[in-house]
Amino acid sequence: MRSLTDSVTKLKGVGPKRVADLATLGIDTIEDLLTYYPTRYNDFTPTDITSAKDKQKITLQGIVVSEPLLTHYGYRRNRLSFRMQIGREVIVVTFFNQPYIKKQVTLNQQVTVMGKWDATRRQITANKLIKEQADQQNEFGAVYSVNKHIRQSVLQSFIRQAYEEYGNIIPTYLPRALRQRYRLMDRRQMIKEIHFPQTQMTAKAARRTAAYEEFFLFQLRLQAIRRAHRQEDGNRILYHNDELKEFIANLPFELTDAQKKVVNEICRDMRQPYQMNRLLQGDVGSGKTVVAAIAIYAAVTAGYQAALMAPTEILAAQHAEKLSRVFAGTHVHVALLTGALTVKQHQSLIAAMKRGDVNLIIGTHALIQDDVEYANLGLVITDEQHRFGVNQRQRLREKGDHPDVLAMTATPIPRTLAITNYGEMDVSVIDQMPAGRKPIQTQWLKSNQHAEAIHFLREQLEKGAQAYVVSALIEESTALDVQNATDLFQQLSADLQPDYKVGLLHGRMENDEKDKTMQQFKAGKIQVLVATTVVEVGVDNPNATIMVIFDADRFGLAQLHQLRGRVGRGDRQSYCLLIADPKTDEGKARMKTMVATNDGFKVAEQDLKLRGSGDVLGKKQSGMPEFKVGDPIADLKMLQIARADAGNLLATPNWDNIDENQPLVLYLQRHELETHFD
Structure with missing residues (x-):
């Protein structure tokens, strides 16, 4: 019996070598082949x-x-x-x-x-x-993305053969009512017309159907996950409201209105009988850590443990230090679990966790190691959550019995991406900065203005400021004509020492060496820290008011904004100097955007326009879906419509018992494992 999941070896002419060649394009099955859509068309019409x-x-x-x-x-x-x-x-x-x-x-x-x-x-x-x-098969020919292993003509012949032999078993996923409402093709016709169109008009209609189908199926999967979460037995975290109010009242500052709003959203979720699955996003310095602290305190008052997973040991240590101060004098007992502990310290700590002697455990991926057990894990928080893989986040969840989940990110995510990438999560946004924060003044300088930048840096150092100087590379590269951290360190040491101490920080250093350098910088023993992007996330020194970024055009907007966010954390005026000679219009646009605004969401929207959805968070880190046809930016309205349609279908009583929806039911069952917790 034929199936679209059949291997491509079922086709004539596909032997072991062709299997390997097709695999380089991500094609293993007949369905992969049929949905390997053209990137463009050659119009043979004279x-x-x-x-x-x-x-x-x-x-x-x-x-x-x-x-x-x-x-x-x-x-x-x-x-x-x-x-x-x-x-x-x-x-x-x-x-x-x-x-x-x-x-x-x-x-x-x-x-x-x-x-x-x-x-x-x-x-x-x-x-x-x-x-x-x-x-010519027709006057309008499909063109595919191929590589050195396989030619256009060979790929086209396999696609044609696959359609001729399997076309009659292609299921139609979209319900008839939606196809009629939007004048869409059934799936079999869509696949035929997208690969072998007679005219530009039929190709366009097929691609429109394919784009909507992609969005609809993706949103159906996300919303099915969300509904599954809500049907699972979660922990009703019945925190002590009076204790929580007293904790918030004793904080040394007033929460912003935005913080109060998201605290209410999170606390309301924690009291529900289903598992919380919420994304907390907010710009650098907007106060996400305090919101997380309130959620942690609520969980602890209800008798639960909380775990906070950070992507780096530097960030984990800073969270532990900061939260230890926040929870001083309370019954929250903080522990730091990282790979830096000795075997004896590690064993002692995991024994205390298992007994419930500590109720807030902060760490890196050490939190999910096999030997780590929790007494009563009720709340899981992941910071900079897009830096963790799906499996890592899932393993932390499995350490408890359906614990509530709060994912935090300081990468502002435009609404387009929030709809696309986090459709299975509830989203809370802190869109307001704490009172008294002065906007960071950003200036773009050309490389021939290097002396001006050093002069400004020295002026600020004389006023007691500290500075970050960021380079794209650790060592000199023959491939890229950019400044590197080692060279910059030597140059600035020659320019500024002995008046000011210059330090060096990069990812290849040993952890002990990195920690020592950071502690010296925070203590004021180092005035200028030359670094790579290891300082992008989590390094916190309120006295640092200068950020100088060399070859700034080598960085994306989101990364530039993250780096700029390392300063501006105290009461003093902070500055960011971008030194760059961009050769492209896009590079110049990035520099102008950084100078024009400090608003991370505006930066992110511009980044989305300049770079497209796939690169904004980084495909490998973000888990951003790579749609074959649909463009979540250009086709945002279609994406929103598909989202609403998917939600309406799932809300229809017994939708999964209707005959025409059976292909959709099978689709969801087949994709359940790969989409769960994406």
């Missing part, structure tokens, strides 16, 4: 030569009226030319470095060529030849 514009890419069809002439010049370079008659005009067709085409050109035969038109010389520099119109 262009009217009288209206063709100079330098335009066009398709011309005519009769060959001269023998092809092949000329060799230079090393392995050649030019093939012949004349072609189109109506009453004769033009010159030229191919470069494609000598094999000579055998395909025959006098008095009709051919079609594609290439760039030179209106002045009345000639075309061609890159593709179609010998006869009959050779």
